[in-house]
Amino acid sequence: MLVGQNPAGLAMLFCPGRDLFELITSRGPLLILWSPRDGPQRFYEVRNAVEGTSERVLSEVLKKLCRHGLITRHVEPSVPPKVSYALTGLGEGLLGIMDGLTGWIGRELENVEAAKRRYNAQEGMA
Amino acid sequence: MLVGQNPAGLAMLFCPGRDLFELITSRGPLLILWSPRDGPQRFYEVRNAVEGTSERVLSEVLKKLCRHGLITRHVEPSVPPKVSYALTGLGEGLLGIMDGLTGWIGRELENVEAAKRRYNAQEGMA
DNA sequence: CTGTATCCGAGAGGATACTG
DNA sequence: CAGTATCCTCTCGGATACAG
Numbered sequence: 001m002l003v004g005q006n007p008a009g010l011a012m013l014f015c016p017g018r019d020l021f022e023l024i025t026s027r028g029p030l031l032i033l034w035s036p037r038d039g040p041q042r043f044y045e046v047r048n049a050v051e052g053t054s055e056r057v058l059s060e061v062l063k064k065l066c067r068h069g070l071i072t073r074h075v076e077p078s079v080p081p082k083v084s085y086a087l088t089g090l091g092e093g094l095l096g097i098m099d100g101l102t103g104w105i106g107r108e109l110e111n112v113e114a115a116k117r118r119y120n121a122q123e124g125m126a
Numbered sequence: 127m128l129v130g131q132n133p134a135g136l137a138m139l140f141c142p143g144r145d146l147f148e149l150i151t152s153r154g155p156l157l158i159l160w161s162p163r164d165g166p167q168r169f170y171e172v173r174n175a176v177e178g179t180s181e182r183v184l185s186e187v188l189k190k191l192c193r194h195g196l197i198t199r200h201v202e203p204s205v206p207p208k209v210s211y212a213l214t215g216l217g218e219g220l221l222g223i224m225d226g227l228t229g230w231i232g233r234e235l236e237n238v239e240a241a242k243r244r245y246n247a248q249e250g251m252a
Numbered sequence: 253c254t255g256t257a258t259c260c261g262a263g264a265g266g267a268t269a270c271t272g
Numbered sequence: 273c274a275g276t277a278t279c280c281t282c283t284c285g286g287a288t289a290c291a292g
Contacts, residue, residue: 017231020238024227025151028265043274054266059275069241080273081272090237097230101150104223105143111216112146115195154285169254180286185255206253207292 023068028053028061030098033070033091040074040086070094149194154179154187156224159196159217166200166212196220 023029035041035049047058062085065071070091076082087095149155161167161175173184188211191197196217202208213221 016239017228017235020231020235021227022153026264027148052266054268055275056267056277057265060265067242067245068238069245070238079272081275083274090234090241093234094230097226100223100226101147102143104220105146108216108219109143109146112194112196113142115216116193119193119195152284178286180288181255182257182287183285186285201254207255209254 020068023064024094024098028057029065032058032061033065033087033095036071036085036087037095040084042082042084046085065091146194149190150220150224154183155191158184158187159191159213159221162197162211162213163221166210168208168210172211191217 031050031053032046035046041049043058043062046062047053047055050058053061062071062073066073066085068090069088071085072088074084074086076084157176157179158172161172167175169184169188172188173179173181176184179187188197188199192199192211194216195214197211198214200210200212202210
């Protein structure tokens with residue numbers, strides 16, 4: 001089920017791409033994906049960069065991102081082990097798209113806030 | 127807190143725009159926003175279009191979308207009442223941006239799936 | 253028809269401790 | 273250093289019943 005009579009292009013989204021869509025739009029992944037944007041990062045670097053995400057979630061998400069081919073995981077067999085994560089082309093592409101969204105938010109935020117104020121004002125009288 | 131040392135442009139996102147971002151990326155809103163894309167829709171029309179979202183969530187989300195100025199709510203004072211929801215310019219703009227994302231998913235989905243298969247294959251041996 | 257109120261279960265995600 | 277395991281809370285979202 002889920003979205004039957006909706007415009008095409010959406011239907012496409014909510015079946016095969018559903019999984020991917022949810023990955024992208026959940027809280028953790030975006031934040032984490034942003035982290036290695038300027039070059040590969042070690043586990044603890046990502047953790048510090050994101051700050052506010054537990055290690056449990058972090059490793060979980062990193063695994064997911066790997067599995068979807070958005071980042072790569074490189075292990076250097078030494079003691080202590082060094083593991084670094086880097087964006088793939090796919091991941092970069094996604095970030096590019098998300099820039100569209102963050103850009104839109106940046107541009108329109110003021111309008112949205114204005115709308116909120118108007119809405120609240122209306123509520124006040126009525 | 128939340129994202130301190132991250133690249134600029136992100137910081138912008140995760141403070142004032144945070145609220146808006148979360149609205150956009152939660153499950154209900156997107157689906158619901160898509161519904162009145164081809165013209166105003168009544169409450170039950172939206173409900174039928176989305177199918178899989180409870181009335182509780184639906185009315186809640188519609189209210190939020192209203193408050194953020196993404197849709198308008200028009201009440202026709204009759205018995206029984208007729209209420210219709212329509213996209214605003216702001217809402218249309220957002221949908222336009224989201225098309226970017228759905229488009230990307232559409233184009234790259236195959237690559238993502240391929241990456242998954244590769245990942246799983248590697249896991250098999252190792 | 254258009255909602256609001258109430259209840260409830262599943263799952264996301266945080267904190268902490270421990271292992272290779 | 274790089275995780276995994278465990279526990280636990282808290283919010284999201286579904287189902288249902290009822291009101292204007």
